[in-house]
Amino acid sequence: DAFCPFGMNKHVIYPTYGLAEHTVFVCSGGKQQLTVSKKDLEVDGVVKEVDDANDKSDAEGGTTVLMGCGYPSNQKVDVRIVDAETMQEVDNGNVGEIWVRSASKAAGYYNKPDETTEDFHAKISKAADDDDGEEGDAEYLKTGDLGFMYKEELFICGRIKDLIIVGGRNYYPQDIEETAQEAVDALRPGCTAAFTVDPVDSKGEEVAFIAELRDVPKGKDAE
Known part of the structure; x- marks a missing residue:
């Protein structure tokens, strides 16, 4: 809507979901827009x-709007929503970690056998009253993303792996990025990224930060 007055067709951009570990693509062509209770989503x-x-005004904690990212089954991609702790598939209408399986799933991480086993060969644990053992033998990719399925469409609502832990302290990358942007005027807003990298010694994860600078006026050097 923001760009339609300037001649952009509103149909040229639509929600899509993918990740490098699944050869970039999972699904696209999102159609549904949901207004949901923010408290129920984030807390429960x-x-x-x-x-x-009326429901919006009465909703405790307010509401949030989510846009669907498409229908995985149309792309022959098997997507499951799983409890990250129990490794069991959650009921419809509940948020969990997005697990993905198809021929596009990558083989694993280069020279990281433990991480490859953990993330690329995850198996759904069966409930005690579930006699169907076939599904539990399938190996899924754990995406680290939080989401849910609604009328067969995938919705994304968070990220498990966002948390950065350094020296026993927890940091959210968004906080680091926002702090840096507020402290340094030369940084272009919205064009920064904080993330972890493999340590150069045995002290644990290290934080990396990259940023794009604002355009510097001609004839003026950047500090």
Whole structure:
């Protein structure tokens, strides 16, 4: 809507979901837009749709709008929503980690056998009353993303692996990026990234930060 007045067709951009470990693509062509209770989603991990203006005003903790990212089954991609702790598939309407399986799943991480086993060969644990053992033998890719399925469409609502742990302290990359942008005027807003890299010694994970600089006026050197 922001660019339509300038001649952009609103149909040229649509939600898509993918990751490098699954050869970039999982699904696309998102169609549904959901307004849900923010508290139920973030605190309880439950998707509670809010339909009308009265429900929105009465919703405790406010509401948030989520856009679907497409239909994995149309792309022959098997997507499951799984409890990251129990490794069991969650019920419909609940948030969990997105697990993906198809011929596009990568073989693993280069020279990282432990991480490859953990992330690329995950198996869904079966509940005690589930006699179907076939599904539990399938190996999925653990994406680290949080989401849910609604009417067969995938919705993304968070990221498990965002947390950065250094020296026993927890940091969110968004906080690091925002702090840096507020402290240094030369950084272009929204064009920074904080993440972890493999350590050069045995002290644990290290933080890396990259940023794009604002355009420097001609004839003026950047500090």
